[in-house]
Amino acid sequence: MSLENPLFGSREGREEVLKAKAIEKPESIMTEHEAINPEPIPKPLETSSVESPEPEKPDFKFQVDVKPESLGAIKAERVKPERSAFQKKSLEELTQNGDKRIEAAKQKFINLKTSIVGGFSSVFRRVKGTGQKVLETAVNTAKATPGIVASMPELTSYAVEAGKAKVQESYHTVADAVQGKIAETKFQFSKGYREIVDKTKDIYEGVELRGVDALRGFNGRVQEIIRRTGENLDSWRNTSEATRLQEKEQAIRDLITRAEKLGLKITL
Amino acid sequence: MEPNIAKFIEIVKASGLEQADKDALIKDLSNPAASMDQKQEMLSKFFKDKLAAIDAETMALIKPILDESKKQLDEAEAAYNKKIELLDSKIVQAEQVIGDAFDQVTDQ
Numbered sequence: 001m002s003l004e005n006p007l008f009g010s011r012e013g014r015e016e017v018l019k020a021k022a023i024e025k026p027e028s029i030m031t032e033h034e035a036i037n038p039e040p041i042p043k044p045l046e047t048s049s050v051e052s053p054e055p056e057k058p059d060f061k062f063q064v065d066v067k068p069e070s071l072g073a074i075k076a077e078r079v080k081p082e083r084s085a086f087q088k089k090s091l092e093e094l095t096q097n098g099d100k101r102i103e104a105a106k107q108k109f110i111n112l113k114t115s116i117v118g119g120f121s122s123v124f125r126r127v128k129g130t131g132q133k134v135l136e137t138a139v140n141t142a143k144a145t146p147g148i149v150a151s152m153p154e155l156t157s158y159a160v161e162a163g164k165a166k167v168q169e170s171y172h173t174v175a176d177a178v179q180g181k182i183a184e185t186k187f188q189f190s191k192g193y194r195e196i197v198d199k200t201k202d203i204y205e206g207v208e209l210r211g212v213d214a215l216r217g218f219n220g221r222v223q224e225i226i227r228r229t230g231e232n233l234d235s236w237r238n239t240s241e242a243t244r245l246q247e248k249e250q251a252i253r254d255l256i257t258r259a260e261k262l263g264l265k266i267t268l
Numbered sequence: 269m270e271p272n273i274a275k276f277i278e279i280v281k282a283s284g285l286e287q288a289d290k291d292a293l294i295k296d297l298s299n300p301a302a303s304m305d306q307k308q309e310m311l312s313k314f315f316k317d318k319l320a321a322i323d324a325e326t327m328a329l330i331k332p333i334l335d336e337s338k339k340q341l342d343e344a345e346a347a348y349n350k351k352i353e354l355l356d357s358k359i360v361q362a363e364q365v366i367g368d369a370f371d372q373v374t375d376q
Contacts, residue, residue, distance in 0.1 A: 207355050
C-alpha cells in the first residue's frame with residue numbers, strides 16, 4: 001500500500017477522496033432518480049383521452065313517431081291539426097325533463113373526471129418530489145455514517161500507529177456499507193414507486209370505467225322510461241275513456257268547422 | 269259573407285251536444301239584443317271552454333302514467349347520483365392509499 005495514497009495525505013484530500021468514492025454528489029440525485037425509473041412519469045390523463053362516449057341522445061325518432069299520435073290518435077283524424085295542451089306537454093315535457101337529467105348527469109361525470117385528472121397530477125408530482133427526498137435522505141445517511149469523515153483523524157492516527165492496511169480495510173468496509181445502503185434505498189424506492197404508480201392507475205382507471213358505465217346506464221334508463229311512457233299512452237288511447245273523449249272533442253271540432261263554413265268567425 | 273246564424277242554430281239543435289249546452293247556446297245565439305260580434309265571441313268562448321274541459325279530463329286520466337314515469341326518472345337519477353357519490357369517495361380513498369404508500373416508501 002502506497003504512502004502516497006491520498007487517504008493518508010491531508011485531511012482535506014482524504015475527505016475529497018471519500019466523498020468521490022462513497023457519496024454521490026447531490027447534483028446527481030435527479031439523474032440517478034430518473035435512471036432508476038422504469039418508465040417516464042406518466043402524464044395525467046388528458047380529458048379528451050378519457051372522454052366518455054357521447055351519451056346517446058334520446059330517441060327522437062320515437063318522439064316524432066309517437067308524440068303526435070300517442071295521446072292521441074284521438075287527434076289523428078281531425079280536420080284541423082291543432083294539438084291540445086296535454087299533447088304538447090306529456091311526452092314532450094317528459095322527454096325534455098329526461099334530456100335535462102342526462103345533461104346534469106353528464107356534467108357530474110365530467111366533474112368526476114376532472115377530479116381524477118387532478119388526482120393524477122397530484123400523485124405524479126408527489127412521486128417525483130418523494131423520489132428526490134428519498135435519495136437526499138440516502139446521501140445524508142451516508143454522510144452521517146460514523147467512521148468516514150468525523151472519525152478520520154482517529155483512523156489516520158490508528159493507521160500510523162497500527163498499520164496502514166488496517167485503516168484501508170476499515171475505510172473499504174465503511175464505504176461499501178454506505179454504497180450498499182444507497183443501492184438498497186434506490187432499489188426500494190424504485191420498487192415502491194412502481195407499486196404506487198400501478199396502484200394509482202388501477203384505482204383511477206377503475207373509477208373512470210365505473211363512471212362511464214354509470215352514465216351510460218342512466219342514459220339508457222331515461223330513454224327506456226320515455227319509451228315505455230309512450231307505449232303506455234298508446235295503450236291508453238285504445239281505452240273506452242279515450243274513445244269517449246275523442247268523440248266528444250271531434251263533435252266540438254265538427255261544430256266549429258260548420259260554424260266557420262256558415263261565415264261565423266271562431267277564435268280559439 | 270254574412271254569417272248565417274239561423275242555420276247554425278239548426279245545426280246546434282241537431283248536434284250531439286248535451287241538452288243544457290244546446291239550450292244555452294240557442295238562447296244566446298237567438299238573443300236579439302246581442303250583436304253578431306258578441307255572438308261570435310260567445311260562441312268562441314263556448315268552444316274554447318269545451319276543448320279545455322276535454323283536455324283537463326284527458327290530463328287527469330293520463331296523469332297516473334306520467335306520474336309513474338316521473339317517479340321512475342327520479343329513482344334512476346337518485347341511483348346515478350348515489351353511484352357518482354360512491355366514485356367520489358373512491359377518489360378520496362385512493363388519495364389515502366397513495367399517501368400511505370408514499371409514507372412507506374419514504375420510511376424505507
